[in-house]
Every structure is written in structure tokens, then in C-alpha cells.
Amino acid sequence: MNRKILFFALFCLTFSYAIAQETKTDTSQIIIPIKIGFEGEAAISDTSSTLIVAEDQQANIAYNDGVQFYQQNQFSASVQSFSRALELNPNMTKAYYGRGTSYIQQQDYQKALDDLTKYSAQFPNDANVVYLKGYCAYYLEQNENAVTFFNKALDLGFEDVNMHYFMGVMKFKEDKFEEAISHFNKAISVDPNHFYSFNDRGSANRMLEKYDDAIADYYRAIEINGDMALLYNNLGSAKRLKKDFDGAILAYDKAISIDSEYHYAINNKAIALYESGKYDEAIEVFRDVLKLKKDYAYAYNNIGLCYYKLKDFESAIEAFSTAISMDSEYAYAYIHRGSAKEMLRNMEGACEDWKKAKELGLDVAEEYCSVCIEYKK
């Protein structure tokens, strides 16, 4: 799926006056832009009428420049201006806020958090800043801190859909799916069109094997935003796990029609074919995945499984070996190759593979290895 489209959609839908940002593509997290306003902190316009000493006047000028740069989305320049203001007047707390928010826009969350912390030392009950600190902590993966900040912001009366959403995501990543669902529910109550929350709640339901609920959530997310391959792919996987292979394949096809290079959906479609016993067809589709991603170990493993089911154990071994050559720590591929070798009466080879899988942490392989000593002749 095209990440830029997703980002644009998020931007337009959620924050009409959100400040633009530079996205980073090398992180696994997609930055959800946040609302940072300066309504209460208007630029100091009339510097001449004040009794501020010269340095303070310079500081004010620098601060005002910072605000202007910020509003023009020139965050490097705004950081410089706010820094200059602070050099001239270290007590200008609001400059910490300005620089901190600029750092957020630059996705330099640690520096942002440092500045916002200095700001909140003076204004501990500024709910917006507490929330921003939670936001930074979230992206710094300081989950405990993030939850503390978010909860404090809530206590201070701050309400924001993303805050609930982020808490849901954090719980999801901790495999606490029930709690995650509870947070996604709150997010949805704040914003009934928050498709992120619908998708992620669907995923939490999927992990809880509540496939009907998952499917309903994915459908709702698609209703809100029907152009995302990701949503159709997830819908397909929920249906596949529910053994509705035809329905799954339809959903995967839709995902592929939206983004023909979305290899996850192609791989999953082939898995649905495999799981419905259409091994030859599945092999063809797995090969399509490899046309897009030639070093995709999963696809080779899956091709091996198809050959195994077709009782073509030599071809299966070849495919599993290729998967292993691409990912030498692919424990399941060792298990599978061992099983194929077993069927070809190569017990020595099978036991070697199972032993390797055991070394890679698959406890179940230990059970397989236990019989190796009993094979003979």
C-alpha cells in the first residue's frame, strides 16, 4: 500500500490545521500528526513599547521569529530561533514549548521531551503539554512514561482520540488485547470515524480469535477508508483464519487490486489456496510473490509445504532449503525440511534439521528429536 496516501488521508481527515511534517520512511511507525497550537501564546509584536531590557527584547524578537518559522513549517529555522531566544533569556519558558514542538515536528522526540519537561516544570497542569510529552514518550517507545503522561492529561481534562488510540496500540504490542480493545473503544467514542482504531480493534479481536468481531471491525474501517490495501488484507486474513477461504481470497484480491505490489496480500491469498487444498494453484501464486520479492523466505517455505502436501518431497526439500538459505534462522523451515526428509527415509538428515530447529528455540522439535535414537536400519 502506498504509505503517502495513508499519511495524506490521516492528515486531511484528522487534523485540518495540523502542522505539516517531514515523514521518515525508515521507521516502522507511521507518525500520526498532532495538533499543536499557539493560540494562547501569540507572538510578541510590540517590542518597542515594553520595558524589557535590550537582551530580553532580542530574545522576544528571536521567539517571534521562531513562531513565524514554525507557522511556515520551517522547523529547523524555528528551532534555531527558539534556541537563540533561550540563549538570550533562559527564563523564557514558552520558548521551550516552541522549541519542543518544533522538535516534535522534526521527530526528534527525545529533545522535544526534554524541552517540554522544562516547560512543564513551570506549568505542570498544562494538559496539552502533558499530552505532548506522552506523545513523545510513545514514539520513544517509553510506554510506561507515555501511559503516565496520557493518564495525567486525562485527569486534567484533556481529551484526544489519538491518546486513546496510542494507549490501545501499546496494550496491543504487549499482547494485552482485551485492554487494547477497551482503549480503541474509547478512541472510537471520541471519533466514530477513526479507522485506525477500527482496524486495530479488528486486529485485537483477530488475535483473540474472535474472527466475526474482527471481520466487522475491518469492514467498518473499509467503510471509512476504502482505498487501503492493508484493510482488505487484514479482512482477508480474518476470513482465512475463520476458514472462509473463498471470502478471504476475494478480500485479498481486492487488496491486490488496490496495490498490486502488496506482497503480503499475494502471499496470504496463496496461503488461503494452500489451506483449501489447492496446492498447485497456491504454488503459482507463491511464485507471483517471488516476482515482487525474490528473497522472501516465507514464500519458499510455503511452496515447500505445498510440495509436501503433494507428496513431492524432493521439491519440498529444495524449496525449504532455499528458504533456509535466505533466512538461516527460520526454525519452521528446518522442521518442515526434516519432515520431508523423514518421508524420504533420510532419518539422519531429518534429525539434523529437527535438532537445528530445537537450537533455534522451537521446543516442539525436542519431541521430534526424541525419536531419532529409535530409528534404525
Added chain:
Amino acid sequence: MKIKNIIIIALATAFSFFVSNAISQVPVEINKKEFKQGKNGYKDAMASIKYADVYYNMGQPGAYRMALTEYLNAYEYNQHYPELNYKIGACYLYSTQKDKAIDFLDKAYKAKPGVATDIYYLLGWANQLTYNFDEAIDFYRKYKNDNPQTDAKKKKDDKSVTHDVDKKINECESGKQLVKNPIRVFIDNLGSTVNSKYPDYGPVITTDESLVVFTSRREGSTDGEIDPNDMLYYEDLYIAYNDDKKGWSEAINMRNLNTEGHDASVGLSPDGQILYTYKGVPDGTLFESKLDGDNWTKPKELNKNVNTKYHETSASISYDAKFLYFVSDREKDEFGNSSLGGKDIFVCEKQKNGSWGPAKNMGTPINTKYDEEGVFMHPDGVTMYFCSKREGSMGGYDIFYCENDGAENWSEPVNIGYPVNTPDDDVFFVVAGNARYAFYSSAREDGYGLQDIYRITFLGPEKMMVVGSEDVLIASSTATIQQKVEQEVVEVKKVRLTIMKGTITDALSEEPVEATIEIVDNEKNELISTLTSNSKTGKYLVSLPSGKNYGIAVKADGYLFYSENINIPEATAYQEVTKDIVLSKVGIGSKIVLKNIFFDYGKETLRETSFPELDRLVALLNSYPDMKIEIGGHTDSHGGLQFNTQLSEARAKSVVDYLVEKGISKPRLSYKGYAYLQPIATNDTDEGRQQNRRVEFKVISIK
């Protein structure tokens, strides 16, 4: 009467009720017009059919085979004649090519639905045998609708259950389930050195699969006579040996066991030293033969507790030779328990005088109102395999297994599964010590003819197959998440058994020695079993189920005994231990390590578990009244010399005190503490130190 016939005839006898009725109602009405070849064709066909009918009406399995040949001759002249197709189909149901029956029966039925009153039953059976269970059920139901007297008969005479149509329907339902969930096995023909184009069946094996004894109807049988009942050679016993490198040897006729009549193999002790055979005369009798060197002793009829006027057909001895399990159709056991129906499994316990005690019906859940057959007690002492027509069978006899909890409670028998079990009779089934392999006979397409011996390799449940799949589950992340894979525990049946085997030889000549091997439960101070090594080869094999501390004593006249201690914790999985034992002749200076002497930690107090070993020493000293010995105590190198010297001497003295207490005169005994000064192994390892901590006795003088 051969054992296979016993089983087949059981089926045939009851089936003949239907067939014989059918025959009387289904005269082969030869219509001259239907024979295109004209007068000669009609004449030849008529002759074949008349000849075949004689056999057919005999209602015997072998006779059906003879009838089939003639019917097939007639079939050459007219392939569309319903009655002929019907009879050919019926004959095939008694052949080893049962799958051929269905085409003929189907043809007969389509041409003439009322060709015979039991056509539905036979079509049901033929479909069942070819795994068309749904069709089989339909035909059985039709048969039942046409023959409502079946149920009435069932109520009146419960013995008719063998032919209960409801039972057949249940078998089909079981078959559907079993076929849906097949077990994973390799089934390998033992090859041309063992199998022949004639029926080969009834394999029995040593627990280490080093040999197989089986029954064959091949050419070259004793006296070369043919059984007129089935026109096959009389059964003879054959033996073949397994070599890890060369595979199975040529099967050898066991001439000194075989007689002019039928001789069939039914059981073999785990060490291959006792063979149980079956003879149909006078009334289904079990015999025992022992291996003396390389000669089998003349088969001896088992005592009257085992053999009765009823049929006793298969036998299996427990790993400790204390129990004999066998099959009989007697009506009551010697404890007054009635048979549960048909053939049941019974057990006899060995008496102190070595004879088999009164037989006891094993009762439920092993025995049922249906027939049980082919009992095999696994050397793990826990698992019993047997065949039964009970509920849950997919047709005829199926192989089941159940387990003992150690307190004579048996678990509910479990069908071993398809494809080992089939809708046909599956009878003879023996399992190697590791339970990974089993042997049975089967009529398969890849065979050398009729029935062959096959080796089954159990692969266990399917290993886990995990597809490589990933999804971006969190919309605000590009990170993929894999569905969690539950690492399902694959249930692998674990055999907790140690096989200890090797050869016993003379220390000087290195010649094999025939020795007695006593296995003692050290904790219970109880003799578990006594076995003998082969006098010709010195080979021995003992089965030691896990969960005991075993004391093993090897004794032979003129030799000092040899002792071994094997502690096998409960959880120990299957293992084979090869231990060659060298016996020293009694003579001055000869000495042995007493490996089953146990002391309290750091003390000289003898534990009770030492008493069996010490009693053996007492017996040896009583056998040689002039023998004087020294008991030597030894320690490992832990601790100082003074402490170890005192401890080893005190322990040696404890042994001497015990011997004196048991009546050995004190002047014959001396003792010495050697501390750690005479190690027999390294003191750098636990194992070595354990070997060094020992008590030895040495012969000082003997007249």
C-alpha cells in the same frame, strides 16, 4: 487345522448361514440361449459350474477358492450371467483378492436385482471391504429391511452378533472415522528372502527384531503334502535373521519343529528363547519349544491350565516370563468367571514349580462379547496389543491396544488405526521393544503373493506445518505481526524400556557360556525373572521396564557370579544397552566386583537393597565349602586416606558380618580396606568415582 483357518472359518461359519440359504435359493439356471459359443460353450460352462457348485456348497474358504477357478472358466463363455457373477463375487469375498468381489456382485445386482436373497448383504460387505462405507451402509440397510428376522434372531440367539447387520453398519461408521484420521506409517515388505508366492503370515519377533519366526504355506513343507481343505501346502514354521547391514536372511524351514500337519507360530519370548506354536489337533492346542544352543526342543504341549478341550489359539509371554497370555474359547475360567463371548484373552501366572497356574479370564475392558484374538504383550510390561471384533472395529478383527496402570487395571482399548487396520481381518501383530516398529501379515498389491510379512514403521502424528504469513495488523505501523503459532505437543507414544543384551563368555577361553541371569528388583528385594543365555552363542537379552533399580546376577556352574546394577528412573525412554559379560572360573586369585552392595552415605551401614547380592555370595560360599575369600572395600579419592581407609575397612567388615550372620564360618572370611589406592576407573568423573566406590571379593584359597 491351521490358525488362519480358525479365524477365517469363524467368519465363514456364520457367513455360511446366509450363503447356504442363498445357495439353495439361487440355483444356477443355465440358459443355453445365453451362450454365444453354442453347444460346446454351453457344455463346457455347464461342466465347470457343476464342478464348482460342489466346492461352493461345502462352504469352506479353501473350497470357495477351488470353486472360483471353475466359475471363472464358465465366465469365459458368458460374462453377463447374473447368477454366475454373483457366485464369483461371493467366492472372491473369501479370497485374498476381496476387492475383486464388488465388480461381479455389482454386475449381478444390476442385471438381476433379485439374484439372491443376500445380494444386499454381500454388496454391503464388498463395499465395506473396498472402503465405500456409505454405499456399504445403504446396502446393509436394504438387507435389513428385506430381512427383518435378523433383529428377532439377534434377540433370540446372541451368538448371531457376528452377522448382525447393525454391527456391520457400526463397523462402516468406525471405518469412516478411522480412514478420515489415518495414522502415519511406512509399511515395508520384508522382501523375497522372507516372503514367497504362497501365504506367509503369523510373524513373531524378538524384541530387538533380530529374528522373525513365521508360518508359511510354501512349497517344500514337511512331507510336501497339500491340505485337501484349501489345496495349499500344510503350514510350516520358518525363521529368518536380521542383519543390520545385510538385511533379512533367507527364511529357513524349522525342520525339527515342523510336523506333517499344520504347525503355526503364535508367540515368541522377547529374548527369542521360547517359541509358542499352535496345532489344530486334537482341538486347537498350544505348544512350547525352547532354544537349546542352536536347536529347538521338541514342542511340548502346555499344561491343562492352558490347553483345554476348547480351542486355544495364540499366546504371548510377559517380559519377566511370569505370565502367559493366551486366547481360548472356553466357557469359564478356573475362577468361575464366564467367558464374555466367543474367544477371550486369558492369563496364567507361573507357579513356583515353573508350571502355569490356573487360567483367569482378563475380563473387561479387554474382552467383549465379540471375539478377541492374537494377543501380544509388549516387553515394556505395560502395553497389550490384541485383535478384536469389538465395537470400534472397521471390519472383522482390528488391532487394538491398551495399557496397564501397574495395579491390574487396563485402560479402554484403542483401535490402532488405519491403514494398519482394514475392513478385513487384521490378526497377527507384534511390536518391537522400541514400539517404533511392528510386524504383521497382509495381502497387499506389492506382495509376492497371497499374504506376506510386513514391517510397519510408526511415524507418529503429522509434524507441525506452519505457513509463513505476516500481516500489518496495526494501521499506524509498518511492522508486520505473525499469527501466534501454538506449538502443539505431538503425542509420541513413549516406550519406557531398556533392552540389555550381549554375550556371556569365559574369561580365559572366550567361549560362550550358558548362564542363568537373575533379575532382581533391588528396592523390593524381589526376584523378577530368571532367564538363560544361549548355550551355543552365549547371547542373552533382558527387558527392563523403566522405574526400577535392577540388580542383575549372572551365574554359571564353576564360575564366580557376575553382578550388575542398573538403575532406570521412571522417565527413562527406550534404550538398548549392549553389555558383554565375562565370567571368571572359580579359582585362587579370581575376584569380582559386587555391584549391588549399597551403604548409607558416608557410613558402613548396609542397606537392605544389598541383601539379594549378599545372599548370592552366601550361596556361592555354600557351594564351595572350602573356599576362603577376602572382602575388599574401596572408595573414590574424595577425602583423606585415613578416613577412606577406615570407611572402606568398616564397610568390608559389614559384609563379612552379614555373611557370618548367614552361617558362613568366620575363619573363611577376611576383610581389608583399600581406600582409594586400587582404583579401577578415573577419579575425575562422577561415573569413574562411582565405579571406584565398590566392594570386591577375592578367592584366597580353594581345594
